[in-house]
Amino acid sequence: MRPLLLILAAxxxxxxxxxxxxxxxxxxxRHRIEDALKHLFDQEYRGRHASLTSLKGTLHLPDGPVLALVAxxxxxxxxRARGQEFDLTPEGERLALQVVRAHRLLERYFADEARLPLSQVHAAAERHEHSLSAEAANRLAADLGHPTVDPHGDPIPSREGDVPPAVGVPATSWTPETTGRIVHLEDEPPISFAQIVAEGLRVGQTVRVIERTPTRVVLTDGENEYRFAPAVAANVFLAPAPAHTAAAGVVRLPDLPDHVLAEITGLDDRCQGFSRRRMMDLGFTDGARIEPILRTxxxxPRAYRIRGTVVAVRRDQAEHVIVRPLDTATRGLA
Amino acid sequence: MTTGSTSATTPEAVIRRAASLRDTLSRGFRDEAVRSLYAEASRIADRATVRDGARLDIDQRIDALVTSPILGLPIMALLLAIVFWLTVAGANVPSAMLAEGLFWIEGLGVRMFEAIGLPWWITGFVWNGVYRGLAWVVSVMLPPMAIFFPMFTILEDLGYLPRVAFNLDFLFRRAGAHGKQALSMAMGFGCNAAGVIATRVIDSPRERLVAILTNNFVPCNGRYPTLIMLATIFVGAAFPPAFASFAAAGAVMAVVLIGVGVTLVVSWALSRTILKGEASAFTLELPPYRRPGILRIIYTSLIDRTLFVLWRAMLTAAPAGAVIWILANVHVGGASIAQHTADALGPLGHAIGLDGAVLLAYIIAIPANEIVVPTLMMIYLGTGMMTDVTSFEDLRRVLVDENGWTMLTAVNLMLFSLLHNPCATTILTIYKETLSARWATIGALMPLGLAFIVTFLVATIWRLVA
Structure with a gap:
């Protein structure tokens, strides 16, 4: 009796x-297939073709398993294999778009709502993308207000699977001395992305290329200079800047002197999600009058009088508020 | 696409059309919606309200003073010191009266039980155990809370607390925490469980957890008796009698400031390890000053806070009283269980500069920190119930002469009292606020581990140097 029980247990x-x-x-x-599809999609989107070598590098796998996976x-x-290169079938593309959509929506969520540091957003999304169903992704998109780009500036595929074409010109080919807005920061390879983020560049920032040599590219946002090797700068994509940030006579809120009345002209595009909603809730909208009255x-933080109340805001939030100081003649009207 | 009314009638068609129109929306349509709401609101407000410029001016002057770069922090420290001093000084007499009254009832109950011939252990368990635990917590806790919470509520009602958060934000910002953590921390001086509840004002989950897990590092009302006793016996006694009380008060204030420092350091460490993330939007409204509403203050401070906290403490103190009585009255091999346990904990206690009795007192006092000193006296004096030693001279004799306490014991006990795990009520509150056994466990074990490490380091270095 006893041996039988033991055997059964074993x-x-x-x-x-x-x-x-x-x-x-x-x-x-399944996770590997999805990762491979994502890579193939990304290559096609950038107008390149995936190969065994590029797959091996992305999945960190030796030859054997990659071949088995492709088979x-x-x-x-x-x-579909075409010589050395691979293409997605329509079904493959549909699945790839689903994973890419989940990944980018999650990145948006981690950056805006969970306020994870930008350098960790990609890894966090990698961990969760495989367990987000298409329907959950749709709900997440609705909760986030149907975002169109991820925090790096990559477009988020719509639920129907439409992807807008890539926009932006690498900083290495941007015309020097013209102002541009950062529309995309390529997050691969992670090492150069980490450097870009550590230097302080963000999607939505308005910058100018002030130096472009074969050994380095220098960008400036008017206050700080950002120096990169051309290989890194090629991962910063710029597009023509919209009008309001380039307008004359405006400053960022922290630069407004105490007791000087100003009018808000807009919130920076870098301020998204939770922070933006919070600022809007408090009445930081275009046209509102604002005056710094207290400083610790x-x-x-500094405290500002806005819409009849006093609100304290930290510098890194106030950074996102663009104001136009009103001259003393118009102060009486406030 | 034309706006043909016949084509888009099925739900799918409507959704598809909405999705295609969404892409054509300008990027800032949400901002536009908020802007027009505000424009309409301010149009209505301008038509209906009259602005009182004088009121605004007074507020602005008070603000300029209490948040002034030079005077802001000293004013805050002064107010804090006044609140502490009033709490400590004002609570002594009512505490003693309450204790006298409640212990008189205990004597009455004991005599009544003896008169009807119940065995000694029933009398002892009910009156010297459970009842005494309750009476102790009520008499030690109620008067300071009934003084502290109304004063705190007055400051809150006046609108001063947001200014405190504003003044202290520069510290919390560097710690990766929310500026409003200053508010829940201030609340923690009254009671850590109330402080944990007060973190509800923090809207970011990550920063709220940081505030919850670190609230324990400011000493609450229940821990002041221990701190004040030690400060009086060891610090106060080292000064001439005229300065003794100020020296003691200074020592308590120093412990409080160490607690604030630990709060910031641990918040900083948490934001870089298990609660990684960036500081979220800190936007704090500084409301106009208001005259406090007396009825509201009495209601909020006494009903919502004092009685609520006291009730929870009583729920945990009654069983603790029972356990203490059993430990002290069940004898195995000639000594009580309490004595045996204290002996067994001796080596661990010695390693952190304390002794076994102190550790045992802290284990028993997990439900409520108020009973640490009485339990300690019970163990030291070998009596069968929690015991109070009324004069500080007697206390000094018991601790220093009979049980070999030194300055190191006093310093480490103060540190241990400041850093150790929160009371059962607070742990329960952490669980209720986070709905997570994991965070409640971390909230209990992280401070305990820190207390052991710090006291061990202090003891080791002290012994090496001395």
Whole structure:
């Protein structure tokens, strides 16, 4: 009796382990396929073609497993091989778009609502993208207000699978001395993205290229200078700047002297999600009159009179408010 | 697409049309909607309201004073010191009266139980155990809370607290925490459980957790008795009698400031490890000053805060009283369980500069920190119930002469009292506020671990140097 029980128990353990191993393998294979599809989509979007080598680099896998994975994807009719290169089938593209959409929506969520540092947003989205169903992605999109770009400036595919074409010119080919808005920061390879973020560049920022040599590219936002190797600067994409930030006579709120009345002309595009809603709730809207009235011992935060109330705001939030100081003649009207 | 009314009638068609129109919206249409709402609101407000320039002027002058770069922080420290001093000084007499009254009832109950011939252990368990635990918590806790909370509520009602948050924000910003954490921290001086509830004003989940997990690092009313006792016996006694009370008060204030420092350091560490993230939007309204409403203050401070907190403390103190009585009255091999446990904890206690009895008192006092000193006296004196030693001279004799306390013991006990795990009420409140056993556990174990590490380091260095 006893040996029989023991054998049964051992058998149960083996079955349970095998089941776990098998389900784990199935899940892992699905994740790898999705990662591979994402890579293929990204290459096609940039007008390049994926190869075995590029797949190996992205998935961090040796030759054997990559070949097996590609064979499996061909069997599932997700991928077509054309010589050395691979293309997505319509079904493959549909799946790829789903994963890309989930990834970019999650990035938006982690950056705006969870306020994760920008350098960690990509990794966090990588961890969660495989478990976000298409329907959950739609709900997330609605909650976030149907965003169109992720925090790096990459377009988010719509639920119907439409992707706007890539915009922007790399900083390495941008005309020097003309103002441009950062529309996209390429997040691959992570090392150069980390450098860009650490230097303080953000999507939505207005900058100017002031120096372009074969060894370095220098950008400025008017206050700080950002120096990059051309290989890194090529990951910063610029587009013509919209009118209001380039307008004359405006300053950022922290630069407004105490007790000087000003009119808000807009909120910076870098301020999104939770922070933006909070500022709007408090009445930081175009045309509102604002006056800095209190400053603490550390100089930050400052308190401002706006719409009849006094609101304290930290410098990094106030940075996003663009104001036009009103001259003394118009002060009486306030 | 034309606006043909016949084509888009099915729900799918409407959704598709909405989706296609969404792309044609300008990027800032949300901003536009908010702007027009505000424009309409201010149009109505301008038509209907008259602005009182004088009122505005007074507010602005008060603000310029209490948030002034030079005087703002000293004014704040002064107000804090006044609130502490009033709480400590004002609570002594009512506490003693309450204790006398409640212990008189205990004597009455004991005599009544003895008169009807109940065995000694029933009398002891009910009156010297459960009842005494309750009476102790009520008499130690109620008077300071009934003084502290109304004063706190007056400051809150006046509108001063947002100015405190404004003044202190530069510290919390550097710690990666929310400026409003200053408010929940101030509340923690009254009661950490109330402080944890007060973190509801923080709207970002990450920063709220930081505030919840660090609230324990400011000492609450329940811990002042321990701090004041130690400050009086060890710090006050080192000064001439005329300055003794100021020296003692200074020592308590120093411990409080260390607590604020630890709050900031731990917040900083949390924001860089398990609660990683950037400071969220800190926008704080500084409302106009108001005359406090007396009825509202009495209601909020006494009903909502004092009685609420006291009730929770009583719920945990009654069982604690029972446990203490059992530990002290069940004898195994010639000594009580309490004595055995204290001996077993001795080596650990010694390593952190304390002794086994102190650790045992803290284990028993997890439900409510108020009973640490009485429990300690019970263990030291070998009596079968929580015991009070009335004069500081007697206390000094018991601690220093009979049980070998030194300055190191006093310093480490102050540190341990400041840093150790929150009371059961606070842990329960953390659980209720976060609905997560994990955060409640971290909220309990992280301070405990920190207390052990800090006291161990202090003891080791002290012994090496001395």
């Amino acid at each position: 058998l149960a353990v083996v079955v349970a382990l095998a089941w776990r191993h098998w389900t784990h393998r199935v899940v892992r294979e 499996r994807m061909q069997a599932l009719d997700l991928v 011992f550390a100089g930050d």
